[in-house]
Amino acid sequence: MIFKLAKLSSLSVPFIEIFLGITGLLILFTLVFGLWNKKSPSPGMKEIVVRIYSWWIILFLIIFVFLLPGDFATIVTAFFTFVALREFLTKLEVTKHFRKTILYVYLTIPLQFYFAKYGSQHIFNAFIPIYMFFLIAMRNIVLGNYKNYLEFNGKVFWVLMLIVFGFSQVSFLRHQTIIGGYEGGSELLILLILFLTQFNDVLQFLWGKTMGRNKLSPNISPNKTTEGFLGAAFTLAAITAGLASYLPFASRWEAALFGLLLSTFGLFGDLNMSAVKRDLGVKDMDDLIPGHGGILDRLDSISFTLPFTVQYLIIRGYL
């Protein structure tokens, strides 16, 4: 049956296998955590249930995007990036100054996604960090005002890196990743990274809930514990080692190392968005989906694990 599905959808057999596995796991999780939340509700538990719901949405989106042909995936990803950027810029008071520069900040998105699909690896990796670095400053100078200059440049550039550079990695993976001897294809790699990142969040919660003693970062996020992080990191390493044949790495050991690093970056991504929200003094970045916050509330860990994955593949010479 799997082979029939694969033929129908032009997706690889490993992709279908992993996809079915994730769907099964999600059904299990929805039942288990849904019941757990009903029996003994707690804020952390509710967070996990919300996270599981957002998995379902992400899973459906992935399938939707991968099954539809052509540039559809890129356009949808670019649009979600745009919504996320809009969400963040709305929260920055400094955008009232140098308003005209914001136009160029938004225009970064179509360009960056164009480079993700058609550009060279160099222009894709350099456009925002280097070109936009100078362009924002130059545009502001042309506007001829120095008030809040440094604050604007710093914040807006940082947001561009976090959101546009970060999320465009998924399109880069989709369109420009040909890894020799890896039969899963870029679809499988994206699916696994998104899934492993989200799974890592749940693992951190579970380990923290059962073994957690020492708070990892009491000021930024009181829910995170050292035990939760270590437990999740090693569990994820074990999982990636087990899934080594579905990952593009040379050895099982490297897959395990990748899992360990992925877990670490996921944690930092999560804490990063928490720190941002605390600094801004907001609970959620938006109220796009009532009760679930905005896009950035859901894509916190991923904003770090995606760039990490691409950079890792480049550094190790897979790309």
Next chain:
Amino acid sequence: MMEVIGFLMRVLLLKGFLKPFLWLFLGVKFKYQEKLDFEHGKIIIANHNSHVDALAILCCVPIRFLHKVHPVVARDYFYKTKMTRILAKLILNSVSVARNKEFKSPLAQCEKLLKKNHSLIIFPEGTRGKAGELQEFKHGVSILLSKYPDVSILPVYCEGFGDLMPKGEWMVLPFNSSLQFGRSRILAENMSVQEKTNIMKQEILSLAPEQKGVQHV
């Protein structure tokens, strides 16, 4: 004939283009507390921060009432040139009031429409103010209400529209914002003009979302 063409153009523009554009691209969220109904004459009152305000409110009016809702625009601003005049007439379906003392009864056109059971969109501030600040309200709406006591008011709060397109700027940029419709109510007849104006101000402010919590300026 002209009217039919104008109406079709408005439907196409407002429902087909502008509303999706506002929602998807500019990031405007439309929120309602009740179903919009303009069977009887109503005066929609809202805070005024940008030109987007009136257009966004018009986008939300159901098609079957679209011909009955008229934004009230300033004669000296919109009727200055033939071009803006035609645009204001055709797209906004607007009526004008004079802000100076040019005419004896500046609200005559508005009264005519209220008599016909039509509805008006009025920005009681009289002009576009700074984002997030409510200016002193003019008394025009209260005077109209005293003459037509069975006309109800529908308060609307435009949040963040001043960031989309501030006064004096022509570049529209996307920022998350929202358009919050309140509940329509009829004000008691025996209230004074000043009381009515105060109540309207309260009604609009009560729709404003909680302080966004942006600490950093």
